[in-house]
Amino acid sequence: MYRIIKPIFFKFDPENVHYFVVKRLKWFNDKFPLGKTIIRSSFDVHIKGLEREVFGVKFRNPVGLAAGFDKNGEYVEPLSNLGFGFIEVGTVTPMPQPGNDKPRMFRLPNDEALINRMGFNNKGVDVMAERLRLLKDKHPDIVVGGNIGKNKTTPNEDAVRDYIKCFDRLFDVVDYFVVNVSSPNTPGLRELQEKEPLKKILNTLQQRNLKNNISRPILLKIAPDLTDAQLDDIIEIVAETKIAGIIATNTTISRENLAAEQNLKAETGGLSGKPVKERSTEVIRYLSEKSNKAFPIIGVGGIHSAKDAREKLDAGASLVQLYTGFIYEGPGLIKSICKELV
Numbered sequence: 539m540y541r542i543i544k545p546i547f548f549k550f551d552p553e554n555v556h557y558f559v560v561k562r563l564k565w566f567n568d569k570f571p572l573g574k575t576i577i578r579s580s581f582d583v584h585i586k587g588l589e590r591e592v593f594g595v596k597f598r599n600p601v602g603l604a605a606g607f608d609k610n611g612e613y614v615e616p617l618s619n620l621g622f623g624f625i626e627v628g629t630v631t632p633m634p635q636p637g638n639d640k641p642r643m644f645r646l647p648n649d650e651a652l653i654n655r656m657g658f659n660n661k662g663v664d665v666m667a668e669r670l671r672l673l674k675d676k677h678p679d680i681v682v683g684g685n686i687g688k689n690k691t692t693p694n695e696d697a698v699r700d701y702i703k704c705f706d707r708l709f710d711v712v713d714y715f716v717v718n719v720s721s722p723n724t725p726g727l728r729e730l731q732e733k734e735p736l737k738k739i740l741n742t743l744q745q746r747n748l749k750n751n752i753s754r755p756i757l758l759k760i761a762p763d764l765t766d767a768q769l770d771d772i773i774e775i776v777a778e779t780k781i782a783g784i785i786a787t788n789t790t791i792s793r794e795n796l797a798a799e800q801n802l803k804a805e806t807g808g809l810s811g812k813p814v815k816e817r818s819t820e821v822i823r824y825l826s827e828k829s830n831k832a833f834p835i836i837g838v839g840g841i842h843s844a845k846d847a848r849e850k851l852d853a854g855a856s857l858v859q860l861y862t863g864f865i866y867e868g869p870g871l872i873k874s875i876c877k878e879l880v
């Protein structure tokens with residue numbers, strides 16, 4: 539079915555199609571008689587033996603939706619009904635911001651890839667917190683990750699304040715946090731991946747974690763473009779700050795080995811999908827082997843098939859996430875990965 543619809547979707551602007559589809563999915567799920575039942579019976583995964591507990595959180599299956607798809611936490615329930623074992627919302631910032639000028643998302647069909655320079659377009663953390671509170675009242679069992687970032691206008695010296703604001707506001711309504719310092723689309727953000735600023739952010743959030751009776755696992759999402767020396771620093775930082783794990787990886791700024799035309803390749807932004815698969819798996823393997831499996835890793839980047847997911851898990855990931863593969867292969871991909879994993 540998706541094979542028939544996809545060529546029609548691919549005729550239109552990717553960002554417009556995205557909102558067209560998720561809005562209809564939500565309407566069908568919430569308003570159409572038996573809509574929820576139809577979605578669940580067509581896509582949801584009812585396979586035993588896929589449950590796992592990672593960093594203290596119970597997941598019904600290990601296939602999650604990566605950050606950036608549901609920036610404001612508006613579509614969590616319908617997306618969960620498609621079979622995802624967990625949904626990561628955001629990146630959210632303290633204040634709402636429009637993101638970069640459009641067009642800012644591009645398809646590279648010959649490479650089964652996307653380039654995006656969205657720039658953390660979102661409605662702000664207050665709106666997200668309220669949405670997730672309503673969701674969690676109704677569906678406490680849906681595992682939600684809160685991916686947090688800083689506003690474009692916040693200088694890096696004050697970035698820690700933005701992360702604290704998002705952390706405090708979302709604390710009661712998410713199951714885990716992701717500190718995003720790896721998006722290429724907020725100027726200067728990736729400089730926060732350096733040792734000192736990163737330790738400051740993570741230590742500050744961990745201290746707040748300890749103040750509460752219950753704590754939330756905090757993960758760090760890293761870029762695939764880090765050098766081995768920088769990955770060694772990351773391993774040290776995880777040990778020092780005692781955060782719960784790593785998400786590897788975000789999009790890449792590399793444009794190596796692409797089949798796309800020159801004008802598409804030249805678009806600035808983060809590249810995702812098949813071209814990032816090998817490097818992302820390499821990063822997972824490096825972190826896992828070098829640290830002696832000291833912390834859990836969520837593997838993301840170029841998963842377009844059950845085999846790709848298996849490779850990430852074999853390299854050392856405990857869970858996987860999809861974004862671009864979901865666009866190219868459709869929602870059936872979730873179940874096909876789960877079937878293979880069992």
Ligand code: FMN
Nearest residue numbers: 604605606629654787788810811839840860861862
């Ligand atoms: N990652 C984030 O941490 N925060 C974001 O806001 C975010 N926005 C994204 C928007 C788009 C359009 C895409 C394609 C990716 C975005 N990502 C974001 C990165 C994805 O979560 C994922 O790490 C990356 O795309 C690699 O996985 P994939 O090859 O399965 O897409």
